[in-house]
Amino acid sequence: xxxxxxxxxxxxxxxxxxxxxxxVQASHDIVxxxxxxxxxxxxxxxxVICPGYHDYINLVNAQGGVMGHRLRVDEVDHxxxxxxAIESYERFKKAGAVVIGxxxxxxxxxxxxxxxxxxxxxxxxxFGKAAxxxxxxxxxxxxxxxxxxxxxxxxxxxVKDQLGGSLKGKKIGFxxxxxxxxxxxxxxxxDLSVKEGFQLKTFAVPPPGVEMGAQVLDIAQRYRADxxxxxxFGRSPSVSIKELKRVGYPLRKVVSFVWGAAEADIEAAxxxxxxxxxxxxxxxxxxxxxxxINEIREMYKKQGKEAPKEMASTVYYNRGVLIAALHVxxxxxxxxxxPDGKITGEDVKKGFEQIKGFTLGGLVPPLEVTATDHxxxxxxxxxxxxxxxxxxxxxxxxxxxxxxxxxxxxxx
Numbered sequence: 001x002x003x004x005x006x007x008x009x010x011x012x013x014x015x016x017x018x019x020x021x022x023x024v025q026a027s028h029d030i031v032x033x034x035x036x037x038x039x040x041x042x043x044x045x046x047x048v049i050c051p052g053y054h055d056y057i058n059l060v061n062a063q064g065g066v067m068g069h070r071l072r073v074d075e076v077d078h079x080x081x082x083x084x085a086i087e088s089y090e091r092f093k094k095a096g097a098v099v100i101g102x103x104x105x106x107x108x109x110x111x112x113x114x115x116x117x118x119x120x121x122x123x124x125x126x127f128g129k130a131a132x133x134x135x136x137x138x139x140x141x142x143x144x145x146x147x148x149x150x151x152x153x154x155x156x157x158x159v160k161d162q163l164g165g166s167l168k169g170k171k172i173g174f175x176x177x178x179x180x181x182x183x184x185x186x187x188x189x190x191d192l193s194v195k196e197g198f199q200l201k202t203f204a205v206p207p208p209g210v211e212m213g214a215q216v217l218d219i220a221q222r223y224r225a226d227x228x229x230x231x232x233f234g235r236s237p238s239v240s241i242k243e244l245k246r247v248g249y250p251l252r253k254v255v256s257f258v259w260g261a262a263e264a265d266i267e268a269a270x271x272x273x274x275x276x277x278x279x280x281x282x283x284x285x286x287x288x289x290x291x292x293i294n295e296i297r298e299m300y301k302k303q304g305k306e307a308p309k310e311m312a313s314t315v316y317y318n319r320g321v322l323i324a325a326l327h328v329x330x331x332x333x334x335x336x337x338x339p340d341g342k343i344t345g346e347d348v349k350k351g352f353e354q355i356k357g358f359t360l361g362g363l364v365p366p367l368e369v370t371a372t373d374h375x376x377x378x379x380x381x382x383x384x385x386x387x388x389x390x391x392x393x394x395x396x397x398x399x400x401x402x403x404x405x406x407x408x409x410x411x412x
Contacts, residue, residue, distance in 0.1 A: 040079030132147075174200060251277040293321070
């Protein structure tokens with residue numbers, strides 16, 4: 001315990017950091033618990049997504065807080081490990097956190113019961129337990145972005161369109177990180193293989209996900225997949241791109257889930273020229289041309305500081321901003337009922353369920369969260385590495401909602 005507290009705990013009191021938020025006339029500090037991985041297996045995500053989260057909270061505090069109340073973030077680097085994630089949860093609860101940004105699918109699985117028993121909402125945008133889209137069964141878990149089930153259906157729909165509108169008789173591969181997160185979409189893909197008449201073969205990549213030469217060779221030269229759906233994260237997406245390129249498998253026949261489709265993945269693979277053609281799903285906008293990103297940049301300018309380098313890694317940075325903005329929106333809704341600021345996790349849970357038409361200036365598709373739907377719509381876009389950058393291929397869409405609905409209903 002002492003090791004984790006000494007090494008991983010970082011308490012971020014935002015009023016004393018980047019912004020001059022001493023001017024915020026807050027009658028009551030509101031505590032947000034936030035997990036991150038800055039030093040572990042998925043640090044390529046954490047070192048960008050987490051600064052995005054803090055920057056948005058700093059922006060809100062610099063603008064007067066939420067209805068006059070300052071926000072305080074307590075962050076823990078859990079290294080993508082479950083034990084320190086559980087320790088951090090207890091720390092957050094003791095500090096009075098009214099919402100917790102959970103980081104990682106194994107972590108949300110481990111914390112679901114605790115969050116529910118303590119009535120503290122936990123968010124897991126774009127990952128985690130897909131069945132938690134059902135708010136009636138998981139009242140305190142909020143995916144609030146396309147779950148792995150919705151990503152699976154969207155990927156299959158995209159592949160179907162790429163292969164001429166029919167998957168009958170086609171060979172589809174699924175390359176996945178072999179942990180609970182990686183395995184989550186497999187039942188959906190199996191259902192769709194029956195529905196659409198394609199052959200599905202899965203290829204597991206054991207942690208830490210940096211050795212997959214045998215799997216890639218099988219995909220390209222023995223199985224000869226007509227298309228590959230990849231569900232990797234951390235360091236493994238860049239490894240897959242390099243390995244697929246090495247064996248001659250066309251990257252234009254690869255579509256990645258959301259955690260393998262960022263600038264960091266392409267740069268680690270060797271750059272945009274090498275990864276040209278590679279597709280990826282996104283649940284938040286890519287690039288810097290959004291009002292909220294401009295506001296953050298202006299905040300730094302007013303402080304006489306350069307915008308942080310993390311902003312250039314827009315896929316993960318923008319998702320961090322999105323997570324923070326969703327937390328703030330839920331807190332704002334909660335404060336409408338309790339303007340004294342002494343809100344509880346139960347109040348914030350109800351605040352999430354009042355989010356409607358939320359777009360954050362176009363950074364995300366219109367989100368609507370209800371007491372029964374905690375996913376918010378399940379929409380994604382497809383982007384492609386093209387011409388030395390990520391280029392948008394599709395508008396926001398979702399696919400096979402009846403398949404996802406059936407899986408949610410039948411989930412144990």
